[in-house]
Structure formats: C-alpha cells, structure tokens
Amino acid sequence: MMKKILASAWMLLACVLAAPAHAEPYLAVANGLPCSSCHVNPTGGGLRNAAGALYAQNALAAWRLPDALQWTGGIGDYLRLGGDLRSGETRTRVPDQPTQTTSGMEQFRLYADVQLLPGLFGAYLDQQLRPGRAQRQEAYLRLGGAARGWYAKAGQFYLPFGWRLQDSTAFVRGQSGIGMATPDKGVEVGFERGDWSLQLARSKGPGNVGPVSGHQLTGQAVWMQPWGRLGLGYAATSSTAGDRDAIALFGGFNTGPLAWLGEVDLISDGGFSEGRRRLASTLAEVNWKVVQGHNLKLTLEWLDPNRRVANDHRARHSLVYEFTPIGYLQLRLGLRNYDGIPQIAVDNRRELFLQLHALM
Amino acid sequence: MDFRVIARRLAALGLTSILMAACGGGSGEGLDNNGQPSGGGGGGGSTLTATFSSIQANVFTPRCTGCHAGSGAPAGLRLDAANSYALLVGVASGEVPSLQRINPGRPDDSYLIQKLEGRAAVGARMPFGGPFLDDATVAVIKQWIAAGAAAQP
Numbered sequence: 001m002m003k004k005i006l007a008s009a010w011m012l013l014a015c016v017l018a019a020p021a022h023a024e025p026y027l028a029v030a031n032g033l034p035c036s037s038c039h040v041n042p043t044g045g046g047l048r049n050a051a052g053a054l055y056a057q058n059a060l061a062a063w064r065l066p067d068a069l070q071w072t073g074g075i076g077d078y079l080r081l082g083g084d085l086r087s088g089e090t091r092t093r094v095p096d097q098p099t100q101t102t103s104g105m106e107q108f109r110l111y112a113d114v115q116l117l118p119g120l121f122g123a124y125l126d127q128q129l130r131p132g133r134a135q136r137q138e139a140y141l142r143l144g145g146a147a148r149g150w151y152a153k154a155g156q157f158y159l160p161f162g163w164r165l166q167d168s169t170a171f172v173r174g175q176s177g178i179g180m181a182t183p184d185k186g187v188e189v190g191f192e193r194g195d196w197s198l199q200l201a202r203s204k205g206p207g208n209v210g211p212v213s214g215h216q217l218t219g220q221a222v223w224m225q226p227w228g229r230l231g232l233g234y235a236a237t238s239s240t241a242g243d244r245d246a247i248a249l250f251g252g253f254n255t256g257p258l259a260w261l262g263e264v265d266l267i268s269d270g271g272f273s274e275g276r277r278r279l280a281s282t283l284a285e286v287n288w289k290v291v292q293g294h295n296l297k298l299t300l301e302w303l304d305p306n307r308r309v310a311n312d313h314r315a316r317h318s319l320v321y322e323f324t325p326i327g328y329l330q331l332r333l334g335l336r337n338y339d340g341i342p343q344i345a346v347d348n349r350r351e352l353f354l355q356l357h358a359l360m
Numbered sequence: 361m362d363f364r365v366i367a368r369r370l371a372a373l374g375l376t377s378i379l380m381a382a383c384g385g386g387s388g389e390g391l392d393n394n395g396q397p398s399g400g401g402g403g404g405g406s407t408l409t410a411t412f413s414s415i416q417a418n419v420f421t422p423r424c425t426g427c428h429a430g431s432g433a434p435a436g437l438r439l440d441a442a443n444s445y446a447l448l449v450g451v452a453s454g455e456v457p458s459l460q461r462i463n464p465g466r467p468d469d470s471y472l473i474q475k476l477e478g479r480a481a482v483g484a485r486m487p488f489g490g491p492f493l494d495d496a497t498v499a500v501i502k503q504w505i506a507a508g509a510a511a512q513p
Binding site: 090092094097100102131132133135168169174176177181182205206207208209210211212214237239241242243244246267269270271272273277300301302305309310311312313314315317338339340341342343344346347348349351 | 383384385386387388389390391392393394395396397422423426427429430431432433434435436437438440441442443447451452454455478480481482483484485488489490491492494
C-alpha cells in the first residue's frame with residue numbers, strides 16, 4: 001500500500017513539474033527551424049528548451065494560458081524538467097476475429113537536463129517510468145551545444161537517422177531498427193553551421209545484444225532552408241548476426257498551412273537465414289493546421305519486406321486529428337488502416353484510437 | 361499568389377495522389393500463409409498445436425518477424441525459423457537477465473510469456489503496438505513450454 005501511495009505521489013509530482021515534451025518533426029518543417037530551436041537534445045525529441053516550451057504554450061495550443069500558469073520547465077539556471085504521459089484506448093479489428101480493445105497508460109516518461117557548466121557541459125536523462133518498472137531510455141553527458149555550433153555526447157541515446165517520429169510502429173522506424181524505442185550506447189558528435197546540420201555516432205548497435213556482438217556507425221546530413229529541408233542518413237552495422245546497411249533519404253517542406261514530410265529507407269541485411277535480404281519502406285505525411293490548436297495528420301506508408309519476393313508488400317494509412325487545447329494537453333483521435341497480403345489477417349487490420357497526452 | 365508557391369502545392373498534391381494510388385498491399389499471389397514464396401520452405405501456417413514447429417509457423421513467423429528478424433532485430437532476438445529456438449529456449453532475457461526467455465517446464469517464469477501477457481517487469485507488451493495474442497494462443501505456447509519446450513514433437 002505504501003509503495004502504491006509513494007508511486008502515485010511521485011507521478012503526480014512529476015506531472016506537475018513536467019514541461020511539454022515529445023517529438024513532432026512537422027513543426028520544425030512548418031517553422032523552418034532546426035530541431036535544436038525547441039529541444040534540449042540537438043537532434044530533437046524529448047525535453048523542450050525554454051523557447052520550445054513557450055512555443056507550445058503560445059503558438060501551438062488553441063488557448064493561451066495566463067502568464068502565471070506558463071512555465072518553461074526550468075528550475076533555476078541549472079536544471080530543466082519535462083515529462084510525457086500518454087494514456088488511451090485502441091480498438092483493433094482483424095478480419096474474421098473478435099474486436100480487441102486495449103486501454104490504459106501507454107507510457108510515462110520523465111526528462112531531466114542538468115547544466116553542470118551552463119552552455120558547455122551537461123547531463124541529460126530520459127527515464128521511462130511506465131509501462132513496467134523504470135527503464136532508462138537516454139542518459140548521456142553532453143559537451144558543447146547548439147548555441148556553440150557543435151556538440152559531443154557519450155552514453156545512451158537515440159541514433160540520428162531519418163525523421164524522429166513519435167510513432168515507433170511507423171514502417172520506416174520499425175524496419176530501420178532506429179527510432180525512439182531503440183536507444184543505443186556510444187558516442188556522437190554533431191555540427192550545426194549555417195544551412196547544415198551534421199551528426200555522426202559510433203555505437204554498439206541496437207540489435208547487438210546478448211550473444212550477438214558488433215558495432216554500428218550512424219550518420220546523417222541535413223540541409224535546412226526556410227521552405228523545408230532535405231536529409232540523407234546512413235547506418236552501417238557490423239554484427240555477428242550479419243552485417244547491415246541502411247540508407248534514409250528524407251525531407252519536408254511547407255506550403256502555407258500544410259507541412260509535408262517524406263522518407264525513403266533502403267536496407268540491406270545479411271542477418272537472414274536465406275542470405276542477404278533487401279527491404280524498402282517509405283513514409284509520406286501531410287499535416288494541416290486547420291486553425292491554431294487543431295492539426296489534421298494524414299500518413300501513407302509502404303513496406304516491401306523482401307525486394308526479391310513479389311506481391312508481398314504492405315501499406316498503412318493513418319488519419320489523425322490532434323487537438324491541443326492548452327500547451328500541457330493534447331487529444332489525438334486516429335484511424336489506421338493496414339493493407340497486406342490476404343493470407344495474413346493481422347496485416348489487414350483496422351485500428352481506431354483515442355489518446356490523451358497529459359503534459360503537466 | 362507566388363508562382364513558386366502554386367508550383368510547390370501542385371507538386372505536393374500530385375505526389376500525394378500518386379502515393380495514395382500506389383499504396384496498397386500485395387496480392388499475395390504465389391505466397392504461402394506466412395508471406396513466403398510457396399514451396400520455398402517458408403512453412404505456411406496451419407492449425408496451432410503445442411509444438412515448436414506449429415508455434416513458429418503460426419505465431420513467431422507471421423506475428424514477430426516483422427521486427428524480430430535480421431541483424432537489426434530488437435534485443436538481438438531473431439524469431440525467424442532458423443534462429444528462434446536457439447535464441448529463446450534456455451537463454452537469459454536481455455531486459456531481465458534473471459529470467460530465461462523460455463524456461464522449459466516453467467511457462468509463468470518464462471520472460472516470453474510475461475511479455476506476451478503484458479506483465480513483464482520491463483518495457484512494452486508484445487507484439488509491439490498490438491494487436492496482442494488472444495488467450496487461447498498464449499495458452500498453447502504455455503502448454504508447449506510446460507511440456508518441456510522440445511524442438512521436435
């Protein structure tokens with residue numbers, strides 16, 4: 001009983017202290033800004049900086065909160081906190097099977113950034129508190145920062161490769177094996193100069209766990225313009241399970257109230273029993289800012305799980321309405337349609353979901 | 361309105377139309393029940409029974425290898441037919457090393473079952489993002505583990 005009370009008190013405290021924090025690359029494209037303009041992490045996602053928090057509360061939300069209720073997550077000059085609590089219900093309909101409904105807390109994360117030497121040396125933590133027991137997602141030391149035009153980080157972090165999407169089930173993130181569900185241990189250096197943002201990481205490799213060993217080199221270059229950006233990512237994995245190469249060509253542009261994102265990933269993986277397998281996946285997304293606080297997101301995805309095999313590709317179409325009444329809260333209502341080969345019923349499912357992102 | 365803005369909007373509209381038209385699933389022609397070429401040894405699924413080969417064909421291959429395959433498999437856990445048994449049975453879990461992924465004879469102490477039932481100490485329930493396996497399917501896997509998790513019937 002005492003453990004439950006302490007856990008509830010901890011979560012309540014964390015929510016009260018949390019600043020809004022999650023990854024939405026379309027916002028960077030729509031505003032023509034680098035990820036580091038709004039996020040503590042130079043490559044985006046996770047904890048927002050003061051500018052990002054103020055943007056969320058004043059430019060993203062439908063209603064602006066009074067100044068007294070606005071908070072940027074900073075505690076003094078040295079500490080910044082944030083959090084992300086997601087709860088929801090998903091109804092899944094697989095052909096010829098009973099409808100499955102799941103509900104409850106999907107994720108609760110707490111973020112912290114400590115400036116040990118402000119602007120020069122800091123420590124970042126992304127701790128997942130639910131589901132299950134606490135699990136570290138990111139924990140690294142950082143030298144430099146976006147303001148200096150360079151940074152280096154060492155520890156556990158998400159690798160720089162393609163769009164950093166909230167949805168880890170997106171084909172491009174699932175097939176590349178690089179996303180916000182697969183942190184890795186290593187070192188990363190980055191440069192942000194003029195129109196260019198460059199990152200290079202050497203890490204263990206997200207799949208090199210247990211009896212599998214090896215290492216991975218991951219890098220990307222992004223050319224940023226006021227109208228949008230173009231990026232090229234590359235990941236080379238050396239592994240006892242088989243070597244792997246992945247290329248991501250990604251970009252986005254804005255056209256008035258519409259922000260467009262696209263990504264094409266090509267993967268060559270030697271870890272399959274029949275030998276090297278080539279895979280391809282794509283993402284095309286458009287975000288329509290209907291009015292402030294209301295966003296409509298249409299996403300089209302395509303996956304070829306084995307380019308040598310014909311007629312086996314899959315598609316996924318999503319339509320999501322996002323309502324952000326205030327900077328600390330977002331409601332998402334979505335419909336997702338999977339289209340695969342008729343032999344596999346689950347690849348032809350439909351999902352209807354309602355999610356609540358509580359950010360305070 | 362600026363010509364370049366109009367051109368960009370038209371290009372975006374055209375691109376979306378092409379993608380929407382092209383984005384359909386495969387016909388499945390020439391493929392078995394697991395999406396592998398017919399007769400290629402992929403092993404099509406049939407009625408699920410409490411044997412490793414049946415569980416592989418009906419669960420691991422169609423439901424898990426979308427992510428858990430190749431050298432980028434999460435947690436290094438490859439669940440394709442060639443690797444799954446060796447990487448599951450009697451092997452310590454990466455997330456909770458004190459538990460085996462499959463502990464022969466002890467389904468409730470097997471980390472795989474805990475992940476499938478959503479009661480694992482660490483991380484998300486599997487299959488990641490759902491839909492989750494129904495109780496009857498998990499019961500068959502538990503039955504196979506309780507009987508010793510043999511590679512052959």
